[in-house]
Amino acid sequence: MNTNADNPIVSDLPDLPSGNGAGQALLTANATPAFSPLYQQIKTLILKSLQGGEWKPGDVIPSEQDLANRFKVSQGTVRKAIDELAADHLVVRRQGKGTFVATHAERHIQYRFLRLQPDAEQEMSAERHIVECRRLRASAEIARLLGLRSADSVVFVRRVLFFHGTPTILEDVWLPGTPFKGLTLEALSSDKGPMYAFFESEFGVRMVRADEKIKAVGASAEAASLLEIEQGHPLLNVERIAYTYNDVPMELRRGLYRTDSHHYKNELS
């Protein structure tokens, strides 16, 4: 419910007088509680098309002018909506070419959520080994964090990442069973490229943002063995919840990072 109940988007009025400055303003003069600017509504509409799969990761979306015509607003208004989507990294603008749905398959955007970096300037020659991948019933806590019911089916994946031959990251991943039906160890193992790109192409699930909680812990016997360190060795414990569009949680991940010659990099602003 907002003030703009009968603006050109929501209504089907053929045309409003153009050139009238703040078009929607005329319709919102009477005091109303929730006021949402036009460009926010446009943003929401574009977002819905992204969720709905009208345009897939990597695709071009219609030009600003096309969208302006579709929504019966000026190009500037569409522009502001897309500006925000671009700021959220949901979309990437390329001058002269168009606006594209963001994807983890992009060379430059790859591993956008992995903040572990080598202390020195070396390359990130990474190798991956899937330890296991199996279906199981969600514990109460896993279910809660993923927005499922207890005992719902989830996929569990454990893998180890090697940098320059050194096992450096041990990751446990939990995924909701339904959207990831058919995920197998073989498919995961044979895939090259970022896991999130794999999720996009194989399951149509795009991870948009994530929250991480970091602690320092001592290595358990199991972690020590997989990471080839002694038990109790200090490790970074990184707990991540990753979200798709609309803040729907779609992945729970716990990483244990060796920080002997790497560090977690964060930029504060």
Next chain:
Amino acid sequence: MNTNADNPIVSDLPDLPSGNGAGQALLTANATPAFSPLYQQIKTLILKSLQGGEWKPGDVIPSEQDLANRFKVSQGTVRKAIDELAADHLVVRRQGKGTFVATHAERHIQYRFLRLQPDAEQEMSAERHIVECRRLRASAEIARLLGLRSADSVVFVRRVLFFHGTPTILEDVWLPGTPFKGLTLEALSSDKGPMYAFFESEFGVRMVRADEKIKAVGASAEAASLLEIEQGHPLLNVERIAYTYNDVPMELRRGLYRTDSHHYKNELS
């Protein structure tokens, strides 16, 4: 050197024909290497006024219309410049009131760079204890990170932060001696409020952004004693370089965080 060598800002031409659409565009038709849009130049000019102290933290800056008149550009162009400054948190917009220079003294922005949070929902009842504050000569590494010469004077501060009576953070801070001349343990101890707010009001130094590198380490004997834990206890080692305007490093800080009942929170997007 850029294309806009004779635009209204740089030149003193009294007036350009107004209403000519892309005003500067006329002046940049011939192919030139570095093209910088007008609003970027405006942003730089405003930035210079911020650095120069023309407006201090907490102050209102002139209205968009005033700045537009001063720089002889349209309000929209000034607007876009300020939009970027606001996105960088250098400035805060308040509808109906004006645009203000950001400050760490703001209730809501306080502790903006401290990402440690309680696992539970409790309050952050914090107590601080300054352990020491003395002048010393910069080691080669400290000097390099702060952009000083070896053996230049630096101020060293060590403090412990308590949450609910539990010593949780041990911080070592290095500050360049010249801008922080006159900093004493007494002044630091008697001050309430965030350290960065203190730096603003007492030394005119405003921290704008920071980089952090995080590792997991075992507590040294010294750290263990100050944080009341056993030696070897896993701690988060957070190394921070904080910058003022123009990416000038102004502080080096190493924090050791206990993460028994707290975690470092990070939002990825």
Next chain:
DNA sequence: CAGTGGTCTAGACCACCAA
């Protein structure tokens, strides 16, 4: 060359705030 995003302007009007 046409099409796309990017910059700039000018003007109208709204929402919010303080006096």
Next chain:
DNA sequence: TGGTGGTCTAGACCACTGC
């Protein structure tokens, strides 16, 4: 009531890309 930021429009022209 006047001032400030915020929204919206319309139109001109630029920079970049690809046919």
